[in-house]
Amino acid sequence: MDTQHDSALTRAPAGIPGPHPPSGVIHVVIPHPSRFTVVGNHLAQHAELSLLAIGIAVHIQSLPAGAEVGIKALAARFPEGERAIAAALRELEAHGYLRRTRIRLANGRMVTRTVFCNQPGAGQRGGTVSVPQRQGAGPETRTPAPTRVRESSAAPAPTRVPEPTATPAPTRVREPAPAPAPTRVSEPTAAPELTPVPEPFPVPETPYPPVRLPSRTAPTQQRRPLPHPRALIPELRQAASALLADLRRHAETLVLSEQDVAELVPGVAAWLERDASTDAIRHALTADLPEPLKHPARLLRHRLTTLLPPPLPGIHDLAPPRRAPVTPFQTCDGCERAFRSHDPGRCRDCRALHREAA
Structure with missing residues (x-):
């Protein structure tokens, strides 16, 4: 009566006594x-x-x-x-x-x-x-026969010896007769497969x-390579380096190192080679920046690769397609039927009749 076992906390979890670990889980142990x-x-x-x-x-x-x-x-x-x-x-x-x-x-x-x-x-x-x-034990072992088999298999003969002590001795002398012994032995041999x-x-x-x-995360896709121009001439290299170094004037978070600028120059040069203006490139690289921006060089590499515009089409590509020449209609001189031909004359049937008559 002097020992009290409470099944509920005496105070709020914020007031749990004892030394607490600096991080991780705190266990509240209540006996079951x-x-x-x-x-x-x-x-x-x-x-x-x-x-x-x-x-x-x-x-x-x-x-x-x-x-x-x-x-x-x-x-x-x-x-x-x-x-x-x-x-x-x-x-x-x-x-x-x-x-x-x-x-x-x-x-x-x-x-x-x-x-x-x-x-x-x-x-x-x-x-x-x-x-x-x-x-x-399955549903087939709910009959009384399998239960008797388990009792006899657990204690076959010794369990029958202490029971005769309460009955007269002459009656127990008849039990070890050969007739009941085979009946007790035959029962466990009938269902040894049940256990x-x-x-x-x-x-x-x-x-x-x-x-x-199997993992539920999506498979990682391989990173696409940075685009390169057909020929990285010094003029393209200088213009691309200047554009990348000037980005921090338009976005304070786009501060690049010299190594980052050298790695991203081919991508900007590919845009310039495809006749993209510097204002268009600057807008594509500085618009809608995430906050906070942890890796500016990776973001610029991704945008230079995925937003690369196609080359500008030529004059011949923009010209409307030519229609195939159409053969005009002519009136037959013999039967006056209409037929297609570049030169006036007779139709095919009239020409055949003329050849036969000749």
């Missing part, structure tokens, strides 16, 4: 009186498992024995898809936390038995592995490689 699950740091801080695999492992540990933990059951419970959940289960299976085996029941039906170990390799290090009594649970939980000898979930 019920409904909690013990999870080892080897799983919660695993260096090779994904966050989804660790979360599924913690969820499986919190479920009672006999719960459905298949891919479809987990996909119906969580918003992640079946492919991501299947990849996370393969991670747990590769690191020894999960074991899935296909067995055949007495009625011929194939089922998947899932065994989860909260500490892989504990049996090999000399520890003990505890398996719940109901683990591995295929491995005694120490083995770590897979040839584990699968760890499965990495």
Whole structure:
């Protein structure tokens, strides 16, 4: 009665006592009186498992024995898809936390038995592995016959010896007769396949490689090269260098070093070669600058590359296309029909008749 366990904070989180770390998380630890699950740091801080695999492992540990933990059951419970959940289960299976085996029941039906170990390799290090009594039991094992098999398999003959002490001795002499002994032995041999649970939980000898979930970030595109003129003559180089050095008069954040100017000169020279005016280039490089601007040289390189105008078309390119010459109509001298020809005369039919008559 003198020890008091409060389940709520006595003051606001801002007033939590104790030495606080300079940065990072601050833990508020409240004991759980019920409904909690013990999870080892080897799983919660695993260096090779994904966050989804660790979360599924913690969820499986919190479920009672006999719960459905298949891919479809987990996909119906969580918003992640079946492919991501299947990849996370393969991670747990590769690191020894999960074991899935296909067995055949007495009625011929194939089922998947899932065994989860909260500490892989504990049996090999000399520890003990505890398996719940109901683990591995399916819906077919709810009849009284399988339960009798487990009781007899756990303690076959020694459990029957202490019971006769309460009854007279002559009645117990008849029990070890040969007739009841075969009946007790025949029952466990009828269904040994109903409890295929491995005694120490083995770590897979040839584990699968760890499965990495696909990243949701967009793939990085390769940077386009800076444009270059066909011939970087001294006049173009001098004009481009002057334009780049003069940018800080129009935008205070566009302060370039001598090395940056030397690297960006070919890009500005390519614009000048395509008959772009200095005012147009300056407006394209200084308009709508982001704030704050951390890398001015990178921004100018990007704009010189992506906003490069096409070459100006020539006079012949701007001329309207010529129409094909049209053959004029002529009137036939014989039948007075219209036909196309550059010279007047007769049509094709009249010329044929004239040749036949000749």
